[in-house]
Amino acid sequence: MLDSRSFTEDPSVAVHSNSITYPPFAHPSATDCLNCAKLTKQVNMLRSEVGYWKSRHAKAIEREVLLKQKVEELKAKVRLRERQLFGRKSEKGAKGQQCGTEQDKENSKKRKRGQQPGSKGHGRRRHENLPSKEEIWALPDDEQVCPRCGLPLEPQGWTEDSEIVEVRHRRIIRRRHYRRTCTCPGVPQIITAPGPAKLIPKGGYGISFWVLILLGKFLYQRPLCRILTELRDNHGLDISPGTATGGMERLRPLFIPLYQEIVARNVSEGRWHADETRWQVFAEMEEKENPRWYLWIFCSKTTVVFRMEPTRSSDVPKDHFGEEAKGILVVDRYSAYKVLLKQGRILLAFCWAHVRRDFLAIAKDWPSEEKWAFEWIENIRQLYVLNDARLRVLDVPGAFDKAHTRLSEAIDKMAQERDTQLKDPKLHIACRKALQSLDRHWSGLTLFVDYSEVPMDNNYGERQLRNPVVGRKNYYGSGSFWSAALTVMAFSLFQTLQIWNINPMIWLTAYLEACAGNGCRPPPDAECFLPWNMDQERLRLFTNPKPATNDTS
Numbered sequence: 001m002l003d004s005r006s007f008t009e010d011p012s013v014a015v016h017s018n019s020i021t022y023p024p025f026a027h028p029s030a031t032d033c034l035n036c037a038k039l040t041k042q043v044n045m046l047r048s049e050v051g052y053w054k055s056r057h058a059k060a061i062e063r064e065v066l067l068k069q070k071v072e073e074l075k076a077k078v079r080l081r082e083r084q085l086f087g088r089k090s091e092k093g094a095k096g097q098q099c100g101t102e103q104d105k106e107n108s109k110k111r112k113r114g115q116q117p118g119s120k121g122h123g124r125r126r127h128e129n130l131p132s133k134e135e136i137w138a139l140p141d142d143e144q145v146c147p148r149c150g151l152p153l154e155p156q157g158w159t160e161d162s163e164i165v166e167v168r169h170r171r172i173i174r175r176r177h178y179r180r181t182c183t184c185p186g187v188p189q190i191i192t193a194p195g196p197a198k199l200i201p202k203g204g205y206g207i208s209f210w211v212l213i214l215l216g217k218f219l220y221q222r223p224l225c226r227i228l229t230e231l232r233d234n235h236g237l238d239i240s241p242g243t244a245t246g247g248m249e250r251l252r253p254l255f256i257p258l259y260q261e262i263v264a265r266n267v268s269e270g271r272w273h274a275d276e277t278r279w280q281v282f283a284e285m286e287e288k289e290n291p292r293w294y295l296w297i298f299c300s301k302t303t304v305v306f307r308m309e310p311t312r313s314s315d316v317p318k319d320h321f322g323e324e325a326k327g328i329l330v331v332d333r334y335s336a337y338k339v340l341l342k343q344g345r346i347l348l349a350f351c352w353a354h355v356r357r358d359f360l361a362i363a364k365d366w367p368s369e370e371k372w373a374f375e376w377i378e379n380i381r382q383l384y385v386l387n388d389a390r391l392r393v394l395d396v397p398g399a400f401d402k403a404h405t406r407l408s409e410a411i412d413k414m415a416q417e418r419d420t421q422l423k424d425p426k427l428h429i430a431c432r433k434a435l436q437s438l439d440r441h442w443s444g445l446t447l448f449v450d451y452s453e454v455p456m457d458n459n460y461g462e463r464q465l466r467n468p469v470v471g472r473k474n475y476y477g478s479g480s481f482w483s484a485a486l487t488v489m490a491f492s493l494f495q496t497l498q499i500w501n502i503n504p505m506i507w508l509t510a511y512l513e514a515c516a517g518n519g520c521r522p523p524p525d526a527e528c529f530l531p532w533n534m535d536q537e538r539l540r541l542f543t544n545p546k547p548a549t550n551d552t553s
Contacts, residue, residue: 085291124204129236132163132170137193139178146182153178153191160192166206168235171196197516200250205239207512210251211505213244218490219504221471252486254515257526259489262303262496265532267320269300270327271453273461274337276312277469280477281484285310291477293484295468296320299461302532304495306468306488308478314339321346328451330458333441350444353457356380358434369428376434379414386410387448387456394452404449411446464495500531503544510542 136159144153159174175193199207216227224244231237266272279295288310296307296316309316314336317329321340330349331337340346356377363373390403418435421427427435438445448454468491478484497504507529514523527533534542 125238125240127165127170127237130165130168130170132172134172134174135196136174136176137195138176139191139193144178146180146184146187148184148187149182151180151182154181156190162195163204164196164198164206165204165237166208167212167231167237168208171206197513197519199512199516199520200247201520203247203250205243205247207509207516209237210247210512211508213248214251214490214508215494215504217248218471218487219467219494221467221474223475248486249482250520252482252489254512254520254522255486255489255493257522258530259492261527261530262492263305263320265530266298266300266303266305267322267325269302270325271300272327273297273299273330273458273464274317275332275458275461275465276316276334277465277472279308279468279472279484281308281310281479281481282477283480283484293477295465295472295488297461297465299464302496302499304464304492304499306491308484308488312336318343328447328454330455330461332458333437347447348444349447349451349454350441351456351458352380352383352445353459355438355441355445358437362430362434366428366430369431372428372431379410379417383407383410383414384456391452408449411449415442467491467495497531500539501544502531502539502542507542 139153144155145151146153156177156179159176161175162173164171164173173195175195178191178193180187180189180191199210212231213224213227216222217224224241228239228241228244231239274297276294276296279293280291281293282291293308293310294312294316296309298305298307298317298320305320307316307320317337317340324345326345328347328349329337329340330351332351332354337348341348359373359376359380363370363377366373386403386407390400390407393399393403418438422432422435422439448456478487494504497507511523511526511529514526514529515521518524523529531539531542
């Protein structure tokens, strides 16, 4: 063992003990110990930070992989939507794909769609599976004489036959022939009895078929292919889509005068609802890169007018109402309608249902402001209750005045509460925006107070849009400009008839028969088919029949 006494205070002096020589021993200073402790602490901190950032890096890499997968999924979905909207259909090949030589490719580019000139056609389809009804058409007795000399015509033993296909049967038309017995010049040798009037000249389908197509497509919002499939499966009537489409294009001019009359009456009525929604028109148009059009609706008490426009701008309502229309228009807060206020002829009554949606959105998006939002929703509900109570006593002067006073006081109280809350600097930004919008549109929102016939919301206009929206979901829109024009005319006509409780099938059959009798042109008295031009007896003939009941009392 070492003896402690053998160490000297001078570390440079060698220490001898038991003949063992030890090197000089250096004592560390206090500064060195402090630096060593700091260095050790820093090393430990760096080691912990390295572990932390390694774990964060691993999580970031994992999150990046997931985000890349999500991006690829979204890109695939975008490609799918673009292919669905703008891609070539799978049934169609690329141009020139089946051609061999350059000359063949050049000819294929010039080739038009459909039946080619000079090629053998398949002829008209024969619907011999349908039951047939034979009709003999002869000349009236007073016409079975020569128009010049009056000698009788001699009936022949043969007829000229044709057929008209209806929904459930075929009409076999047999027109008798007559030979003249005189030698009067200018009179045909053979005279044929005229047949029934056709809706489409040389067309093979009767009025019942076109009534079913038009109602199925534009009233019941069924795709054309589905209507034709039902006719084939349930009625044995196999008709190509091209035949039905071509026929509807021929029928479009028949409804133009009716549509113009409906528009004129709509503009003159003075109280309207208006709304708009998107609609696809798959036809090329200059300065328009996509097929998105807009279906506008203008409802009055007795009419419904639709318009198909490529734009959602204020030009549409300005063009519809023209320079002379005056009245009140119930709308949402879309800016395109507000241009009408500058003209000074049309007042805008804004929709309280849309205002209520603002507060519902706050309640859903900002849970901290849910109580505040539902307080305002309750205030709006009270306005509806008070207004309904006022309308129930509309014809009772004393009771109406009291109900009107209660409503006016509630409106004033709501305005004071709005202004008070807007002065609060702690008001949530979402709540402030809702109240500022309420303040900006206050004059239009309270217009119903002074005009009791004006409703508080635009729900009526939105309900009238529901039926076309179902069609948009079922058959996506219109495939051409003429189809879009027929769509708005048929929508306007059928929904106007529904306002008057007119049976659309009975009415459409009568109108198309009148068009057929006028040579496939609108009848000269087409306006007489509109409900407001009918007398009570004629309205009764077209009115929807009452549903059958089991009441035997």
